[in-house]
Amino acid sequence: MEKQMQQLQDATDFLIQQTNSFAPEFGIILGTGLGDLVNDITIKYSLPYDEIPHFPVSTVESHSGKLIFGHLAERSVVVMQGRFHYYEGYTMDQVVFPVRVMKMLGIAKLFVSNAAGGLNPDFNTSDLMVITDHINLQPDNPLIGKNLEPLGPRFPDMSEVYDETMVNQALAIAGQNGFTLQTGVYVSVPGPMLETKAEYKYLAGIGADAVGMSTVPEIIAARHMGLTCFAVSVITDLCVPGKIKKVVLLDILEAAARAEPRMTFLIKELIRNQD
Numbered sequence: 001m002e003k004q005m006q007q008l009q010d011a012t013d014f015l016i017q018q019t020n021s022f023a024p025e026f027g028i029i030l031g032t033g034l035g036d037l038v039n040d041i042t043i044k045y046s047l048p049y050d051e052i053p054h055f056p057v058s059t060v061e062s063h064s065g066k067l068i069f070g071h072l073a074e075r076s077v078v079v080m081q082g083r084f085h086y087y088e089g090y091t092m093d094q095v096v097f098p099v100r101v102m103k104m105l106g107i108a109k110l111f112v113s114n115a116a117g118g119l120n121p122d123f124n125t126s127d128l129m130v131i132t133d134h135i136n137l138q139p140d141n142p143l144i145g146k147n148l149e150p151l152g153p154r155f156p157d158m159s160e161v162y163d164e165t166m167v168n169q170a171l172a173i174a175g176q177n178g179f180t181l182q183t184g185v186y187v188s189v190p191g192p193m194l195e196t197k198a199e200y201k202y203l204a205g206i207g208a209d210a211v212g213m214s215t216v217p218e219i220i221a222a223r224h225m226g227l228t229c230f231a232v233s234v235i236t237d238l239c240v241p242g243k244i245k246k247v248v249l250l251d252i253l254e255a256a257a258r259a260e261p262r263m264t265f266l267i268k269e270l271i272r273n274q275d
């Protein structure tokens, strides 16, 4: 077996054993603005990343992330609390390793959240934007190299990445509950520096509504494996001429925190409504 496949299988076997064959229907990546969702999960098992074979481990942060198994809205889920970014120095294979394992554990759908800068002039800070399409400007992607045949095809289609049905369900949930939900195109850049004014102008010009430093690698790996995907950004700062301010991390976190109740509600109701 391919070394990478063996490592994925080792991690999967370990998790099946540790969780008494808990079978998650859905995977969730808790990005910025979705941390509180954990409080709504009835946790059955919680495994630190550094105890799972071959899982990437944070070398910088003092506490490692966790893979959580449990129930949300009466559905079985596996949740990544803590994700890996390319700018931290991980390879793309490491960035998407947990997503591949979640698929091998049996999930059919993946839900992802992130924080992003708003390029669309109609957006306000702390708006939620459901991602309807993406542009990959990361310098690398997880499918480069020998194709992992058991996972998916060499040339996966990307003409319909974000599930239209779930986008419409999300819009209906927002409508029924009186909050605004933007939709748009997310562009993924490597970071870690924020963009210059010229870069913001360029990114808006190529058709993006929001810019961030994550999500697209995981979604590419997920679509390669045929997972149905839903992703949502919380707009933490405005990158539109005249509205651009120096970005302070605290302001980003504050805008994300304001959106958190809406984000949590949306994902929970969306999951509740899946077939």
Ligand code: HPA
Residues within 6 Å of the ligand: 115, 116, 117, 118, 194, 195, 211, 212, 213, 236, 237, 239, 252
């Ligand atoms: N640019 C890139 N990533 C981001 C931004 C931004 O303005 N805001 C939050 N994440």
